[in-house]
Each structure stands twice: as structure tokens, then as C-alpha cells.
Ligand code: ADP
């Protein structure tokens with residue numbers, strides 16, 4: 196931990212630090228660069244018993260560092276979605292160890308799991324999974340219900356996030372009134388509105404044409420550049436140019452695992468926390484988000 200008052204560790208001057216009176220400086224920077232955010236050991240997911248027994252994941256090991264952009268590829272049925280769902284606390288393994296942010300999540304209560312999920316993880320799905328009866332704004336605001344934000348704050352944060360995606364004029368549309376690419380960008384806005392640090396995306400461009408795919412990938416790229424960790428499943432090898440690591444799975448196991456960017460070159464996420472007064476977070480590069 197390091198105080199902002201002592202200067203930004205990356206060398207530049209920190210606007211938050213200079214804006215604050217020195218004797219009241221209560222903001223701490225936490226640089227968690229390269230921290231192992233996910234540790235999975237010997238994970239197995241079994242379906243059925245006896246004759247019908249099959250394994251979606253088998254003795255699976257994986258360590259993920261903060262700031263990685265991982266693309267997971269592999270043939271249909273090799274366990275990609277199962278892995279993502281377990282990482283996202285939507286599913287549980289039959290056996291094995293899963294440590295998320297230093298916490299063993301295997302045995303925690305479902306209430307704690309739901310809270311962790313709401314705070315730490317944003318999901319993006321192939322078919323967008325927007326609620327059709329809710330407006331775009333209400334869809335994006337939804338995750339903030341689970342972390343108990345008041346309605347006015349929810350709508351303000353959702354609107355700010357939609358602005359980042361140039362969708363603020365569509366706030367009161369229903370999802371069905373948007374194109375597929377726009378719906379997926381709304382889904383990305385929903386995934387990041389609660390400021391999670393892990394984004395899970397299961398074939399997010401699977402239903403999109405190449406132009407809309409690139410728009411979605413550029414959004415994910417900018418979210419990654421802010422130091423967030425992204426784990427994305429794709430069938431499209433062309434998209435691996437965005438990744439810092441490409442994992443190929445086969446039959447519930449890792450077949451190949453190739454890092455294209457060294458750990459020390461991963462983008463840094465800087466968390467700013469007030470130790471006194473109201474909690475506030477900021478990003479090194481927030482690009483108009485939540486300002
Ligand atoms: P992928 O996303 O790589 O296509 P999945 O993770 O969806 O693969 O599935 C991995 C394997 O687990 C597949 O063989 C699939 O049939 C099996 N599977 C997934 N969900 C279930 C389930 N609820 N019951 C039985 N088998 C399942």
C-alpha cells in the first residue's frame with residue numbers, strides 16, 4: 196500500500212493527490228500488478244455416474260494474474276463454458292480447489308458467493324442476456340441492485356457507463372429496438388457498471404458480424420487497458436490478437452497455453468480507496484466513466 200501523498204508510483208503526478216490538502220490525504224493506492232487473482236488446482240467437473248459418467252473438466256490447473264486478457268479456445272464440448280461458469284461462481288466443481296482473490300470459494304455460503312459475484316465479476320454472454328421488458332438504462336443499472344446502491348445512484352452510474360459506449364441516446368429503448376452489436380455493448384456496460392475486476396465473456400462476438408465484433412472487441416480492449424482481467428471464450432482465431440494469453444482446451448484439460456505478453460508488461464490497475472469519509476474508487480484511465 197502506498198499513499199497518494201507520496202506520489203504516484205508510476206512516476207506521473209496524480210490529479211487526486213494534488214487536489215487534496217496534504218494533511219487530509221486519506222487515499223491509499225494499491226498496486227496489485229501481477230497478483231494472482233485466480234488459482235485453480237485439480238478442478239474436476241463430473242456429470243453422471245457409472246456408465247453415464249463424463250467429465251467437463253478433468254484435474255484442471257490454471258493460475259490467472261491480474262491484468263491478463265485470456266482467450267480460451269477449443270472444440271465444442273471441451274469444457275470452456277463449464278470453466279467460465281465455475282470461475283464466475285455460477286457453477287461449482289465436483290472436486291478441486293478454486294481460490295479467488297486469495298479466498299477459497301469452494302465452501303463459502305451461497306449468499307457470500309452471490310455478493311462476491313456481484314462485486315468482483317461481470318458477465319457477457321453470446322446472446323446478450325438482456326431483460327427484454329426493461330429499458331437499456333434499467334438493464335445496465337441492474338447489477339447495482341445486488342450491491343445495494345440507491346436507485347438514483349444506480350441510474351446515474353448506468354447512464355454514465357452508457358455514455359462511455361456512446362449509447363446514452365438509447366437509454367429508454369428496449370433491447371429489441373437495438374442491433375445485435377448495440378445490445379452486446381449494452382451487455383458490456385452492464386458487466387462493468389459495478390466496477391468488477393474480472394470480466395468473463397462466453398463467445399461475446401458469436402452472434403455478430405465482423406464490424407460489430409470489432410466494436411465489441413475494441414470496448415473489451417479499453418476495459419483491459421484499465422487493468423481489468425478478462426477471460427473470454429471464442430471460436431474466432433483472428434480475435435486472439437487482443438489477448439495476452441491464449442489457452443486451447445481439449446477434453447476438459449489444457450492442451451496449449453501461450454502467453455503473448457510477459458507478466459511484467461500487463462496493464463496495471465490502480466485502486467484508490469478513501470480510508471476516511473465516503474468510499475470512492477478511481478481508475479488510472481477512466482475514459483469518462485463514472486466521473
Ligand atoms: P463448451 O463450452 O466447450 O462447448 P461445455 O462446458 O458447455 O463445453 O460442456 C462440456 C461438456 O460437459 C460437454 O460434453 C457437455 O455435454 C457436458 N455438459 C455440460 N453441461 C452438462 C449438464 N448439465 N449435464 C450433463 N453434461 C453436461
Ligand code: MG
Nearest residue numbers: 275276277397
Ligand atoms: Mg460453450
